[in-house]
Amino acid sequence: MGKILLKIKKLKVKANxxxxxxxxxxxxxxxxxxxxxxxxxxxKSTLAQAIFGNxxxxxxxxxxxxxxxxxxxxxxxxRVKLGMxxxxxxxxxxxxxxxxxxxxxxxxxxxxxxxxxQAYLLEREVNLDFSGGEKKISELFQILALxxxxxxxxxxxxxxxxxxxxxxxxxxxKELIDKKISVLLITHWGQILNxxxxxxxxxxxxxxxxxxxxxxxxxxxxxxxxxxxxxxxxTK
Amino acid sequence: MAMKNARPKLxxxxxxxxxxxxxxxxxxxxxxxxxxxxxxxxxxxxxxxEKKPKEGYFIWVKKTIDLxxxxxxxxxxxxxxxxxxxxLVIEKNVKAKFNVICNAAENKLCGKHRAKGKLILKDNVSLxxxxxxxxxxxxxxxxxxxxxxxxxxxxxxxxxNLFPPENLQLKTTIYGNENSSSRLNFIIxxxxxxxxxxxxxxxxxxxxxxxxxxxxxxxxxxxxxAISKIFALAPSKxxxxxxxxxxxxxxxxxxxxxxxxxxxxxxxxxxxxxxxxSEEELNYLRMRGLTEKEATDLIVTGFLN
Numbered sequence: 001m002g003k004i005l006l007k008i009k010k011l012k013v014k015a016n017x018x019x020x021x022x023x024x025x026x027x028x029x030x031x032x033x034x035x036x037x038x039x040x041x042x043x044k045s046t047l048a049q050a051i052f053g054n055x056x057x058x059x060x061x062x063x064x065x066x067x068x069x070x071x072x073x074x075x076x077x078x079r080v081k082l083g084m085x086x087x088x089x090x091x092x093x094x095x096x097x098x099x100x101x102x103x104x105x106x107x108x109x110x111x112x113x114x115x116x117x118q119a120y121l122l123e124r125e126v127n128l129d130f131s132g133g134e135k136k137i138s139e140l141f142q143i144l145a146l147x148x149x150x151x152x153x154x155x156x157x158x159x160x161x162x163x164x165x166x167x168x169x170x171x172x173x174k175e176l177i178d179k180k181i182s183v184l185l186i187t188h189w190g191q192i193l194n195x196x197x198x199x200x201x202x203x204x205x206x207x208x209x210x211x212x213x214x215x216x217x218x219x220x221x222x223x224x225x226x227x228x229x230x231x232x233x234x235t236k
Numbered sequence: 237m238a239m240k241n242a243r244p245k246l247x248x249x250x251x252x253x254x255x256x257x258x259x260x261x262x263x264x265x266x267x268x269x270x271x272x273x274x275x276x277x278x279x280x281x282x283x284x285x286e287k288k289p290k291e292g293y294f295i296w297v298k299k300t301i302d303l304x305x306x307x308x309x310x311x312x313x314x315x316x317x318x319x320x321x322x323x324l325v326i327e328k329n330v331k332a333k334f335n336v337i338c339n340a341a342e343n344k345l346c347g348k349h350r351a352k353g354k355l356i357l358k359d360n361v362s363l364x365x366x367x368x369x370x371x372x373x374x375x376x377x378x379x380x381x382x383x384x385x386x387x388x389x390x391x392x393x394x395x396x397n398l399f400p401p402e403n404l405q406l407k408t409t410i411y412g413n414e415n416s417s418s419r420l421n422f423i424i425x426x427x428x429x430x431x432x433x434x435x436x437x438x439x440x441x442x443x444x445x446x447x448x449x450x451x452x453x454x455x456x457x458x459x460x461x462a463i464s465k466i467f468a469l470a471p472s473k474x475x476x477x478x479x480x481x482x483x484x485x486x487x488x489x490x491x492x493x494x495x496x497x498x499x500x501x502x503x504x505x506x507x508x509x510x511x512x513x514s515e516e517e518l519n520y521l522r523m524r525g526l527t528e529k530e531a532t533d534l535i536v537t538g539f540l541n
Contacts, residue, residue, distance in 0.1 A: 095538050102534070
């Protein structure tokens with residue numbers, strides 16, 4: 001595994017005056033695939049949004065270091081330019097703007113990656129009336145255009161049937177994992193992990209990462225049997 | 237004296253700069269004259285001109301032509317005051333497309349552009365009329381256009397102004413006869429400008445239809461007041477769709493949709509809204525690498541589209 005690409009140190013984050021992240025530590029190395037699991041409202045999406053500098057989330061303590069640079073106070077667009085990309089769980093629609101127009105505008109690559117059987121989406125308005133699966137493909141088109149070193153997928157598996165999930169997982173494997181791009185998969189049910197096999201799995205509970213393990217299958221079995229909060233004690 | 241049928245710059249069929257006619261290019265089956273010349277040559281045109289015109293163009297389309305016709309009226313010198321009267325007559329069963337440009341060559345010419353236009357669409361005409369305005373920040377602009385639609389005629393009218401003058405008074409009136417349809421799109425990006433829009437569709441004929449769609453973006457120091465009306469006088473259908481996007485604290489938008497029904501078989505509806513840029517959309521685009529300004533511009537472009 002390569003050197004540390006993303007380092008999060010003791011991160012505390014507030015949204016609407018409520019503390020959501022209560023001291024998160026996380027390291028992701030170059031070329032590594034990690035997963036972040038946790039129940040609803042444990043802070044997974046907040047962590048993703050805070051890493052990308054969404055102004056709605058206020059960092060009250062801690063640091064985010066990417067590629068050796070302290071990016072804690074960077075604008076979102078400057079973080080993206082350093083090589084980070086986030087695939088949204090529920091991306092908003094941008095009315096009147098075709099997906100192809102947006103890709104042209106944001107692309108940091110000379111040649112856009114193509115997903116041939118989904119090319120019809122390019123002529124539609126970004127995310128407008130897209131099905132759950134189409135939104136995920138739209139997100140993939142966009143993050144591939146950003147030529148990133150690290151991608152965070154926020155619930156890429158939500159709203160997908162098993163066939164769509166397998167298709168999306170194959171694209172992620174071919175376009176990202178096989179090209180040694182670092183990936184953090186945020187999920188709360190873990191099905192996608194069977195396709196993408198992470199090197200490390202992190203469990204988030206009540207705003208903290210309470211457990212880190214290498215054997216994702218064991219972790220998934222433990223969560224199923226005892227719940228997320230017992231993960232640390234039961235997987236020793 | 238205009239130089240007629242010389243190859244025009246930018247392929248304009250009628251090109252006027254300040255008060256001077258630079259070019260007239262007549263395709264086959266189309267008559268193009270200055271309005272004063274048409275007043276003299278065609279007595280029947282006087283009914284439509286109402287009074288003797290000082291300047292402007294007359295275009296008479298007798299048969300369908302394959303290429304779009306285009307006109308360009310420019311202000312290029314300081315403190316010019318144009319007073320145009322334009323008449324466009326399209327004969328029965330003709331299909332036509334027009335690209336009409338009115339602009340200022342420079343930003344601070346303090347020009348005045350008044351245009352009174354009448355467009356006569358005879359029966360079974362199909363017209364796509366694209367009207368583009370680009371003005372300087374000290375100009376005063378006042379277009380007042382009437383469209384008279386014959387039986388079974390169709391009009392698609394788009395007025396687009398992404399570079400507004402200091403003061404814009406835009407008036408548009410549609411008279412729809414039996415089975416005619418009109419679709420109006422007004423796309424305006426206001427910046428440091430005072431804009432008043434008044435559009436009225438009279439649905440006079442049985443089974444006539446009319447839709448007016450307004451997309452108005454209010455940027456810094458801009459005031460927009462839009463009054464959009466439909467009068468249903470016959471069994472007809474009409475709809476008003478007015479939307480404003482407020483982009484700055486110093487901007488103000490007022491939208492007044494008005495529907496008047498004088499026939500119990502008519503169906504007219506309206507919707508109107510004014511909103512601000514969505515923070516969620518803005519942050520989403522910033523997380524795609526666009527700056528706040530680039531993201532705002534893209535959202536506004538999409539809204540105006």
